[in-house]
Amino acid sequence: MxxxxxxxxxxxxxxxxxxxxxxxxxxxxxxxxxxxxxxxxxxxxxxxxxxxxxxxxxxxxxxxxxxxxxxxxxxxxxxxxxxxxxxxxxxxxxxxxxxxxxxxYNEYQQAVQSEIDNLRHLATLLADPEPVLRAGRLLAASRPLPVLGLRAASAQARGFAYFARKVHPDVRLLDEGGTMLADRIDAAHRAGATALLCFALPRHPREVVEGLEYARETGLTVVAVADSAFAPVARHSDLLLPAAVGTGLAFDTACAPMLLGRVLLEAMCDALPDAQARLEEFDARAAARGLFVE
CATH class of the missing domain: 1.10.10.10 (Winged helix-like DNA-binding domain superfamily/Winged helix DNA-binding domain)
Incomplete structure (x- = not known):
């Protein structure tokens, strides 16, 4: 059975x-x-x-x-x-x-099955790796690299930035909205940024859409991870990578966007010639400091 x-x-x-x-x-x-x-x-x-x-x-x-x-x-x-x-x-x-x-299945199992469906769909989309490889090259070349994610998407942006800092020399997390958002985009652009990565999940804050519109006006190339190719951020993105969210519970679940973020990290590492050396250097420092409990 x-x-x-x-x-x-x-x-x-x-x-x-x-x-x-x-x-x-x-x-x-x-x-x-x-x-x-x-x-x-x-x-x-x-x-x-x-x-x-x-x-x-x-x-x-x-x-x-x-x-x-x-x-x-x-x-x-x-x-x-x-x-x-x-x-x-x-x-x-x-x-x-x-x-x-x-x-x-009960409602909790159905929510899990829905996420499995989303991951299967993501796997189908990744059969063509070129969009992710292109995104990885864009993110690797941007110094600094601003990473935007507000409200529901802030956890995705924060997780990406945490790991990206281990291999990228200058990652700037933009996880607070308000009037300072445009200023922080300006500062990244003046410092030499050429691309911005955005995680956009429902419900989509208006200030994210406005922030991406402003980022493109300044000349930044916008790479977006969104829940759908038809999300509100689509028309303000140069390269959009879709990963569906689960909607079976009171609050959306975002396993596929999180995994796509890790795939993007891998593609960015492949485009950074010193990524492995930076990881080894971090591991050596972490061991010397006794940073992690084994």
Missing amino acids: AGASADAADAAGAAGAGSTARLQALFEGHRLTPTQRRIAHCMVRRAADAPFLSSVELAELAGVSQPSVTRFAVALGFDGYPALRKHLRDVAPAAGERAAGEGA
Whole structure:
């Protein structure tokens, strides 16, 4: 029985990851308005349900008008929303496949399974490593390197900065908003920064969007890790790397964005010729100081 349950979980997880990937592929290459990006983001978050939602239901979930949903479908090349929904149903997993994993877990297990789905989707995206490699080169070349993350994303930014400082000579954490944010971006740019890394997770603070807009105005290249390719920071980013968050609990879970941050660290280390020497130097100092309890 345990083996059968594991097989069902794997099948359900693969189906969920496949639904998300299909939606992402459907939206790519289309110039969407902010309202349409909001609808797309909602559909990605509800990938398993999207083929079965009416236009009214989707509009309510996304917080937009029903005509906006119709215009969104037309922008994707369909005659209207019914044609878009039919397309989604045609490519969706069979009902039996969806049902295989339903009802087998309590709400806490379902939250874990959702994160597993997000990690599977991230693995699919990383099949093409070039965006991450490019981001690693941009971050390695920026001296100093500002790392921005506010509110829900502050933990991701702080974790990245903590490890990045072991290999990068000058990492500046920007984890407080307010009127000083633009000043700190200015200071990093004047000191020679060429790129800024931003972690952006829901709910997206307005000052993050404004901060990225300002950073690009100063000439910084913005690399963003966000929960979706259609997040509000997308139009203010030069290179956006998506990693979905889990929404099954009262507060979002962010395993995939955290892992993507570590992948970015690895890519940055590969682009820093003295990264290994810096790590060895840190280990030697830590041992001399008795910094860690073995």
